[in-house]
Amino acid sequence: MSFRVHVRVMPREGLLDPQGQAVEHALGALGFADAAEVRVGRAIELEVAAPTRPEAEARVREMCDKLLANPVTEDYLLELEEA
Amino acid sequence: MLNVAVVRFPGSNCDFDALRAAELVGTNAYFAWHRDTSLRGADIVLLPGGFSYGDYLRSGAIARFSPVMQAVQHHAAEGGPVLGICNGFQILCEAHLLPGALLRNAGLSFVSKPVDVIVERTDTVFTSAYAPGSRLRLPVAHGDGRFVAAADTLRMLEAEGRVVLRYVAATESSPLQPNPNGSANHIAGICNAAGTVVGIMPHPERIAEGVLGPPDGLGFFRSLAAWQPRASTLKVPSR
Numbered sequence: 001m002s003f004r005v006h007v008r009v010m011p012r013e014g015l016l017d018p019q020g021q022a023v024e025h026a027l028g029a030l031g032f033a034d035a036a037e038v039r040v041g042r043a044i045e046l047e048v049a050a051p052t053r054p055e056a057e058a059r060v061r062e063m064c065d066k067l068l069a070n071p072v073t074e075d076y077l078l079e080l081e082e083a
Numbered sequence: 084m085l086n087v088a089v090v091r092f093p094g095s096n097c098d099f100d101a102l103r104a105a106e107l108v109g110t111n112a113y114f115a116w117h118r119d120t121s122l123r124g125a126d127i128v129l130l131p132g133g134f135s136y137g138d139y140l141r142s143g144a145i146a147r148f149s150p151v152m153q154a155v156q157h158h159a160a161e162g163g164p165v166l167g168i169c170n171g172f173q174i175l176c177e178a179h180l181l182p183g184a185l186l187r188n189a190g191l192s193f194v195s196k197p198v199d200v201i202v203e204r205t206d207t208v209f210t211s212a213y214a215p216g217s218r219l220r221l222p223v224a225h226g227d228g229r230f231v232a233a234a235d236t237l238r239m240l241e242a243e244g245r246v247v248l249r250y251v252a253a254t255e256s257s258p259l260q261p262n263p264n265g266s267a268n269h270i271a272g273i274c275n276a277a278g279t280v281v282g283i284m285p286h287p288e289r290i291a292e293g294v295l296g297p298p299d300g301l302g303f304f305r306s307l308a309a310w311q312p313r314a315s316t317l318k319v320p321s322r
Contacts, residue, residue, distance in 0.1 A: 011186075015231060016265065018191050067148070070141055070177070072184040073231055
């Protein structure tokens with residue numbers, strides 16, 4: 001089976017996110033003063049072949065731990081769908 | 084004569100400066116390419132500044148997996164000295180040869196200017212020529228220089244005296260803005276437990292000759308040139 005995977009990598013909670021702050025300031029300047037707690041991360045899409053969904057997820061977690069996210073500063077979320 | 088390998092990745096841009104500084108102090112310095120699987124008998128490895136692999140994904144993240152870095156990992160595990168400057172520091176963190184990570188500068192801008200730093204540790208391979216507490220003026224040039232680490236890692240680095248360089252607060256004698264990037268504890272450089280692997284954000288290789296100004300960076304290269312390979316039987320403890 002093949003799975004389409006969406007990986008969302010976000011700066012870890014509590015870490016200074018200057019990009020998020022800059023975007024929040026810009027939104028405020030554009031009149032979106034109701035925007036708060038803006039954070040900027042990264043989205044990665046990929047396809048992975050695996051016999052089952054849990055095996056696909058385990059494989060992608062390994063990719064995240066080794067390369068796609070920095071375990072020191074980032075957290076990630078996965079969404080898998082059958083391709 | 085000491086063999087010094089200067090590793091070049093696609094996007095390295097301080098490679099010639101590092102090579103020249105290593106030659107100035109009388110070492111046999113040469114380039115190693117990112118696809119090389121051997122460091123050709125290097126005693127010391129320099130990872131120069133630049134933007135390896137375009138800084139794609141995260142600074143240093145792709146370089147870590149290049150063939151030459153497997154050789155560098157092996158060299159470091161055997162107690163071989165490695166100095167990472169700027170992008171080289173980022174690569175060392177991504178490769179887990181040093182703890183922590185280097186994130187986007189707190190001010191978001193790329194910062195290119197001289198900064199004042201204190202040499203806090205002088206028993207490393209790369210800082211032995213400095214007197215403890217020496218104050219240096221070195222250039223920085225980076226967008227991702229904000230050192231971060233987990234709270235317990237920061238405590239460990241401080242407790243073990245592994246902060247090699249620290250940005251100096253502004254004083255009358257140093258009008259330069261301190262801490263150009265928001266680094267935790269004003270950290271500008273750290274080392275591994277053995278003092279053999281050192282990562283720093285400032286660029287000593289850019290200020291190693293008097294024609295460029297007071298050569299405050301030369302001490303890093305005089306230090307490595309004075310290193311005695313046989314004296315080092317230290318093994319880097321596994322993490």
